[in-house]
Amino acid sequence: MPTLTSPPALGPLLARGALLSPFKRPRPDADHPRARLLLPGLRIDLTRLAAYERVCGFPTGEDALPVTYPHVLGFPLAMRLMSAPDFPLPLLGLVHTSIDITRHRPLPATGTYELAVHVDRLAPHRRGTEASVVTELRDGGETVWESRSTYLARHRTSGTPSAEQPARxxxxxxxxxxxxxxxxxxxxxxxxxxxxxxxxxxxxxxxxxxxxxxxxxxxxxxxxxxxxxxxxxxxxxxxxxxxxxxxxxxxxxxxxxxxxxxxxxxxxxxxxxxxxxxxxxx
The missing domain is CATH 3.10.129.10 (Hotdog Thioesterase)
Structure with missing residues (x-):
């Protein structure tokens, strides 16, 4: 499990993903990165958090992370995986189609956390291929927040019935x-x-x-x-x-x-x- 010392910068990852996108040919049976990225000792930037709270309409000044904020913390790690050469879907045009979040208890904004992200699977979709990315936030070894995001790469399909879950x-x-x-x-x-x-x-x-x-x-x-x-x-x-x-x-x-x-x-x-x-x- 690769361990990071700081969150990756998003700009270079977006540029790398854009450069590699034309060379990728998505398909649901393609191999995908198995690495689980780990970022320990994560502290929250309270100034950045306050800006997030204001633009999204959450209360400010409380010692609690908004329920969606761990996704922001994990997104650079997810981008590192999805912009890598061994990720088979092109980053350009990738569409975020859903997110399921589970928060097990309130999350203090002043806490110290461990963040883990991995690509769980690829699956056929009626419009292409969908990747599932799992993010986990841990406190003292306990998972306190977790999510599963799906990202769709649109491409021609064989017309075979989709293996995706039915829409809610x-x-x-x-x-x-x-x-x-x-x-x-x-x-x-x-x-x-x-x-x-x-x-x-x-x-x-x-x-x-x-x-x-x-x-x-x-x-x-x-x-x-x-x-x-x-x-x-x-x-x-x-x-x-x-x-x-x-x-x-x-x-x-x-x-x-x-x-x-x-x-x-x-x-x-x-x-x-x-x-x-x-x-x-x-």
Whole structure:
């Protein structure tokens, strides 16, 4: 298990992944890196955390990590794995399609943690090949937070029935609780707080290079913003699907009822961008 002394810098990893992307030919039966990256002795940068809390709508100044923040901590390690030559999916065009999070107890922002990340598997998807990346946050050897993210590389498939899990079904429409007007700079502000400065989130010009008419919001920003509004119990399991990009600037509707939530376009026929579920543990 390779042990790191500090989080990798995201910029060089994104550049490496971009350079290698044209040479990769994704397929679900390809080999993938088996390494588990480990980062011990992790302390939280409280200034960066406060910036993240502000842009996502979480309370600031509390000695507690937002439920989505360990994903930000683990993302550089995941990028190191997914930008490596032995990762078979091209980094450019890779789409974050879902994340499942389990928090076993509250996480003090002043704590010291151990972070572990690995690629768990590749699987066929009706639109290509999907990779699962597992992130674990540990305190004194105990796993206190864990997640599984899926990333989709789109490519032609043989038409064979997919081995992926069926999409989660959200029964019935949810009542709209609020409308949010999203500024054009949301992607830049979230990128500054999280370190994820993917060009598709920054400016209309850089987004158009990848086929988007305008910059789009980070999927993990939309999830965090919804969970900040919804609230989460101390021990919780969260399932979130990213279903359609959110163009910036724009207006979206936040809808929720009990354990379910959605982010969708305004109006009765608004397109669902994000859907999720929050379940208390224990």
């Amino acid at each position: 079904h959200v029964p019935g429409p949810l009542p709209v609780l609020d409308e949010w007007r999203l500024a054009a700079d949301v992607g830049r502000r979230y990128g500054a707080a999280s370190g994820d400065r993917n060009p598709i989130h920054l400016y209309p010009l850089t987004a158009r290079l990848f086929g988007f008419p305008r910059a789009i919001a980070h999927g993990m920003w939309t999830a965090a913003r919804c969970l900040a509004a919804h609230g989460t119990p101390p021990a919780v399991r969260i399932s979130t699907e990213f279903r359609a990009p959110v163009l910036l600037p724009g207006t979206v509707a936040f809808a929720a009822d009990g354990s379910r939530f959605e982010l969708r376009g305004v109006g009765d026929a608004g397109r669902v961008h994000v859907s999720g579920r929050v379940d208390r543990l224990g």
